[in-house]
């Protein structure tokens with residue numbers, strides 16, 4: 001249990017520190033990409049991705065820094081892409097909003113709300129046909145549920161009994177609009193429970209709890225071939241897009257932030273490890289290793305040449321007419 005908790009903490013810290021470094025370097029204006037930050041949702045993404053394991057496949061949204069890092073740990077590729085460098089596997093064509101690394105099972109992300117959910121269901125269908133045992137996790141915000149394609153994908157996945165976990169990263173807002181102002185129903189999990197799938201929900205920021213819930217979901221899915229739906233609440237710390245707080249925008253209160261921040265996922269896990277008897281020295285060692293990895297990735301990205309203009313035509317669908 002201690003080893004699992006240490007590993008979960010290492011991943012939380014890797015995600016958190018990578019994003020903190022983005023906040024430091026972004027004002028230098030060398031990363032020419034909009035930033036949708038993951039601060040606050042680390043436990044949701046790390047917990048699910050760790051349970052899913054290396055063989056699982058992940059699809060996500062434009063807010064996928066946490067998911068990319070949790071699934072791949074490939075900070076070299078991550079920072080090279082944010083800096084649009086030649087060393088990035090996407091050669092700068094993706095940026096922060098279209099991260100993708102199929103070799104690590106991070107299958108792709110989209111800036112068009114909910115558009116990837118049907119693609120994730122399609123990948124689950126392919127896995128089912130190929131009988132390869134792979135499970136797909138589709139991460140999306142609560143705003144994506146307002147799109148028809150979400151319901152079509154849920155319906156098809158339930159009907160076809162596809163090996164897919166739909167993970168709603170529920171921060172309660174689509175940009176500045178609260179869920180209550182967008183929905184003609186009160187409880188999404190209750191509506192989803194009328195579908196033929198397993199439903200799970202949590203508002204925990206404890207990564208171990210999310211990990212065990214996701215493991216239970218995967219176990220149920222393997223036993224009884226049915227998709228899963230997880231509604232996992234979190235609080236988005238920063239503005240919808242950008243690297244700043246936005247309390248002055250008036251759509252949410254600082255009190256709410258303070259309440260969630262008191263149970264910050266990274267701090268909760270660090271405190272737990274100390275209670276489990278892990279020494280402060282060991283934690284500092286884990287943190288120093290992660291910090292060194294990130295610093296190295298950023299330095300490599302900064303020194304690498306920019307991606308060449310000719311790359312625009314590589315790796316994309318072309319119309320010859």
Ligand SMILES: Cc1ncc(C[n+]2csc(CCOP(=O)(O)OP(=O)(O)O)c2C)c(N)n1
Nearest residue numbers: 063111112113141142143144171173174175
């Ligand atoms: C189909 C579509 N409609 C509208 C937008 C503009 N838009 C970008 S993000 C966003 C809010 C999405 O909120 P949510 O799904 O809850 O994700 P979050 O940003 O909270 O992670 C909207 C409406 C878009 N990108 N795509």
